[in-house]
Amino acid sequence: MNNLDTLSPAGDVEALIDRRAVGYSLEAEFYTSQEVFDLDLAAVFAKHWLFSATEAEIPDPGDYVTIDIGPYSVIIVRDDDEQVRAFRNVCRHRGSRLLENGCGSVGNLVCPYHQWTYRVDGTLVYAESQPPGFDRSALGLRPVHVRSVAGLIFVCLADETPPDFDEVAAVLEPYIAPFDLVHTKVAHQSDLIEEGNWKLVMENNRECQHCDGAHPELITAYFPLFGYSANDITPRMRPVFERYQTAQEHLTKACSRSNFPRDERRELDTRVTGFQVSHLPLDGSGSSFGPNGEPVCHKLMGNIPDARFGDLSIHMQPNSWFHLLSDHAVVFRVLPLAPGRSLVRTTWLVHEDAREGVDYNLENLTSVWNATNLQDRDLVAGAQKGVSDPGYIPGPYSMVEGDVEAFVNWYIQRLRAHFES
Structure with missing residues (x-):
């Protein structure tokens, strides 16, 4: 069934x-139907923890970012006590959008429509022309659940x-904490529109079978061995595998x-x-995503003791993945825009004291993943x-x-749970 007009009631x-079918890609409607897209927003994005930003994006009180998830808009802000908070981006007066910009800094949150004013902890402090007995305490901004996991913010x-x-946070924090992401800064951030369903973006990320041919910049540092066991190694890949074993030992x-x-x-797909979370060595010098594994920043992250510290790779369902290295981190977030359009945000983090032009060059820092993102964009559009x-x-x-199957299996489980709830 490929005619989207024939997809209608929930029963269908x-x-x-x-x-x-287990072990097979999804039917077309999962990627093309407006009805399934709306279901994805309701069953997945409105019900699960979503990676949204890093603490480095809101370092000071009053700093904020906004995130749009389908019809929902959320403000993530650091309050005056330096706590991370999140609120619906909706005024409690008549529903106006409070903040239109994607990021910025404020003293208070002021509605542009009728100037209702909220502190950055969400409390309403000003509302003009209200009757006696008006209870401001009952009309603060609607909070959104928010958690920071060692500097990664989820809502x-x-x-x-x-x-x-x-x-999950208790498992991940010991891996992430040594990189001290809270004391990093954003060196660069890019947004890329991909002409593909969000699930195709995630599926493409969940395998590297295509890396050897599609990502020449990436595989100068990466070993293109994801999903392979020692028994799967072909004669052509044997030299690569032997280098991998040596790097793994280091x-x-x-x-x-x-004590990492x-x-x-x-x-x-079991929760x-x-x-x-996996920790893999890098090829060449084994340090970072520079040519042949060379460093791209001279200042190491957090408490990382060795420049040759590989790639700590984390995947989170449904919308994110992370690469933490000795000298920088790259974090990725995917948001659905339409059945055939997605937004991929990539953020590069370096030590907060690293100086551009001295400790790192922006082109060298970002070139591999800028190229890889564009290559993946074309692959997803073709898919x-x-x-x-x-x-x-x-x-x-x-x-x-296997990780593609695990992603799809998780997704199907979450849709089933939605209909059962």
């Missing part, structure tokens, strides 16, 4: 969900949040010296807040055209696309 969507729009987030010793956790955790073609039927995943 539920049937689409029920007939999803949840639901009244009741997924119950397992504390467990990384293991570096982690041991600093070494266990890989892969719980992508509500699906995640994966969207393909799944929109009447000739498309779901195809089987390969042995090295």
Whole structure:
């Protein structure tokens, strides 16, 4: 079924969900239908913890960012006590949007319509021409659940949040904390519109089978071995695998010296807040995303003791992934805009004392992922055209696309849970 006009009542969507074949890509409607897109917003983005920003983006009291998630708009702000807070970006008077800019700094939050004024902790302090007995305390901004995990800010729009987030945060914090992301600064941030469904963006990220051919800049530092076991290595890949083993040995010793956790955790589709954390060595000099693994910043992050500290890679369902290295971090966030359009934001973080032009060069810092993002944009656009073609039927995943299957399986589970609730 490829005619979107034939997709209508919830029963049809539920049937689409029920007939999803394990180990195969999704049917076209999951990527092209407005009805499924609306369901994704309600069942996934309105109910789960979403990576939204970094604390480095709001370093001082009054600093804010806004995030638009479908019809929802959220303000993330640092209050006067330096706590991170989040609110609906909606005035409690007549519903006007409070902040239109994506980021900035304020003393108070002032509605542009009738100047209702709120402190950055959300309390209403001014409302003109109200009757006697008007209770300002009952009309503060509506809070949104917000959590910072070692400097990574997550929000949840639901009244009741997924119950397992504390467990996931407790797992992730020992991996992230040594990089001290709270004491970093934003060196660069870019937004890229991809002409593809948000799930295609995430699926593309969840495998690197395409990396060897599509990402020449990336694989000068990356070992393109994701999803492979020792038994899967082809003769062509044998030299790469041997370099990987040597680099892995160095990384293991570096982690041991600093008591850095070494266990890989892969719980992508076995819990509500699906995640994966892995720590992989880099090729060449093994330091960073520079050519042949060279450093791109001379000032190391946090308490990282060794420039050859590999790539701490974290995946979070449904919309984010992170790369933490000895000299910088790159964090990614995906938001759905339409059935066939998505917004990918990439943020590069360096030590707060790193100086541009002295400790790092912006072009060198960003060139690999700028190139990789553009390459992925084209791949996702091609995939969207393909799944929109009447000739498309779901195809089987390969042995090295296990994380794609895990993402899709998690997604289907969350849709089923939505209909059961």
